[in-house]
Amino acid sequence: MKAVVVSEAGGPEVLRYCDVPTPVARPGWSLIKVRGAGVNHSEIFTREGKSPSVAFPRILGIECVGQVEQTLNPDLHVGQTVVSIMGEMGRDFDGGYAQYALLPDERIHPVATSLPWESLAAVPETFYTAFGSLERLRLGDGQDVLVRGATSGVGIAFSKLVRALYPSCSITGSTRSADKGERLLNAGFDRYVVDDRNALRTKASFDAILDLIGPAAAKDTFAHIAPGGTVCITGLLGGQWTLEGFDPIMDTNGGYLAGFYSGDVEGESLQRLVAMIEDRRIDVRPERAFPLSQMRQAHAYLASRDSFGKVVAIPEFDE
């Protein structure tokens, strides 16, 4: 099969599209024909060697969608549409950047859906994370919401969910590049603010903030929370993992801190999420879809100043 293998840490050039043996199903592990794989910021970290537990060579990819190809599990059947995310996929064992992925049965979640593959591929990690963060923020009608790191895949997904579920809320998005502001407005944001080296260029405060920049910007984020508002820190785009020099008594500024982690995914929640997306006709199409053979370009794009919204990879088959 074709796969994208990383043999050593480095830039996008270490992503090698090559032939590798196709794995075979064994007890507890089923083979999935990958129809689409989300491309995520965390895979850039892993490629760069910043995921200390990962040993190379490794096929990256923390999520995929596809069909059961081979299984010994009576609860699954060949051809079934499935989704898989996390559980150390693409880290402890080979992941979704391949035509086929051998995955633990407990991480394979059947879903009933009529979404096209490209759209379904944009959903698992990104919309699950956006939805989980939205629940943590406990939004009310008419609130002012800020997404910090709004042009990311999770940021755009979150804004689509807020638009669909809380149409009376106003949504502001932050970006480091003023020239991406117009794209945020076109994507459904009411306003945008520029994030200048982790300082928002606004005096406005917000009832709820989804912070995808993380600890590097947290102090400034809390400076923009309205009294009693909630900040949900879900991302680490600022490259800092933990809070340093943060005084919880003074720096929380009358707000509440929440976090979200997408690691413990339940199949039922994924099915509910996909059903909600279809019922409410939420547009989950990715911004960009790259063929699997172009993962170097996909990673370079995601890490570039131009990147916007969700990126997916689509394996090609001779069918």
Ligand SMILES: NC(=O)c1ccc[n+]([C@@H]2O[C@H](COP(=O)([O-])OP(=O)(O)OC[C@H]3O[C@@H](n4cnc5c(N)ncnc54)[C@H](OP(=O)(O)O)[C@@H]3O)[C@@H](O)[C@H]2O)c1
């Ligand atoms: N908690 C969880 O379980 C969970 C699950 C999924 C994702 N995440 C995290 O959520 C975040 C978003 O993930 P994603 O895959 O959606 O990201 P992504 O699409 O790769 O994000 C790309 C955007 O990040 C911004 N960015 C890049 N480097 C930055 C930097 N040094 N400082 C500030 N902004 C920067 C850029 O925005 P501008 O150029 O417009 O500023 C760019 O458009 C990541 O930190 C990811 O690890 C967490």
